[in-house]
Amino acid sequence: MTLALHHYLILAAVLFCIGLLGAFSRRNAVVVLFSVEIMLNAANLNFIAFWRFGANPELLHGPLFTLFTIAVAAAEVAVGLALVIAVYRHFRSVDLESLDTLKEE
Amino acid sequence: MNEVTAFWVLAAISVTGALVAVRKRNLVHGVFALLVFFAGLAGLFLLLLAEFIAVVQILVYAGAVGILILFAIMLTDRVTGKDAFRVTSRGSFWGTIIALAVFLVILLPTIREIPLVENATPKDMIVEQSSVKELGTNLIKPYIVTIEVLALLLTAALIGAVTAAQGGRASEKEENAE
Numbered sequence: 001m002t003l004a005l006h007h008y009l010i011l012a013a014v015l016f017c018i019g020l021l022g023a024f025s026r027r028n029a030v031v032v033l034f035s036v037e038i039m040l041n042a043a044n045l046n047f048i049a050f051w052r053f054g055a056n057p058e059l060l061h062g063p064l065f066t067l068f069t070i071a072v073a074a075a076e077v078a079v080g081l082a083l084v085i086a087v088y089r090h091f092r093s094v095d096l097e098s099l100d101t102l103k104e105e
Numbered sequence: 106m107n108e109v110t111a112f113w114v115l116a117a118i119s120v121t122g123a124l125v126a127v128r129k130r131n132l133v134h135g136v137f138a139l140l141v142f143f144a145g146l147a148g149l150f151l152l153l154l155a156e157f158i159a160v161v162q163i164l165v166y167a168g169a170v171g172i173l174i175l176f177a178i179m180l181t182d183r184v185t186g187k188d189a190f191r192v193t194s195r196g197s198f199w200g201t202i203i204a205l206a207v208f209l210v211i212l213l214p215t216i217r218e219i220p221l222v223e224n225a226t227p228k229d230m231i232v233e234q235s236s237v238k239e240l241g242t243n244l245i246k247p248y249i250v251t252i253e254v255l256a257l258l259l260t261a262a263l264i265g266a267v268t269a270a271q272g273g274r275a276s277e278k279e280e281n282a283e
């Protein structure tokens with residue numbers, strides 16, 4: 001058995017759905033944030049796998065795009081965690097179910 | 106054969122890490138599982154001969170992002186959570202269903218055996234072509250504007266993060282001073 005493209009694609013799909021599961025089913029804002037990180041990383045794995053197995057690997061499009069994704073994801077984590085801390089300061093909780101000020105009574 | 110074994114081991118490590126990170130009640134344990142996931146993914150990048158991306162993955166994710174999340178957990182409450190307290194949200198049943206449905210939709214091409222890429226064999230010449238020098242040249246030449254925009258975005262994001270994280274307290278201090 002040799003490794004093919006679909007091994008990596010299925011693994012990335014599994015990881016993406018684990019991240020999706022976490023983002024949908026947890027109450028803590030920090031856990032939701034790092035579930036989003038898991039999903040972004042699964043997408044990066046796809047980029048690298050397609051680069052390695054696709055046409056024209058010498059153009060290095062996969063690693064370049066992954067570099068940009070990682071940089072944007074780092075910015076996203078910084079802003080996201082700052083927002084979590086701001087929300088905690090205001091509501092004294094990071095429980096997403098208690099943040100229902102906008103909900104109609 | 107070695108490569109296949111390495112793939113399965115790394116895949117098991119990263120899937121387990123991700124599952125534990127998403128499911129663990131204790132958030133600090135969850136973050137450490139997340140670090141294991143990042144390390145496993147870096148190993149997979151190495152397996153795909155993207156060694157620079159693997160190094161960046163360790164540096165940025167396992168280093169910076171992990172520490173940042175750890176700090177955020179320590180600054181907010183309820184690291185472990187009370188035992189009576191539900192970890193999952195109200196709609197978690199439907200969330201699980203939707204996640205499974207998305208998984209099946211993603212896998213539809215595999216299930217229906219549609220060939221994904223025409224020549225699905227990795228080329229051997231990448232080994233010497235994927236050097237960091239090559240990557241740097243390819244990064245600077247066509248994407249110089251993108252890098253500048255990215256630098257601007259990072260600066261703006263960091264300033265915004267600092268403002269958002271300390272905004273309330275800073276204005277309170279000013280009011281007290283007045």
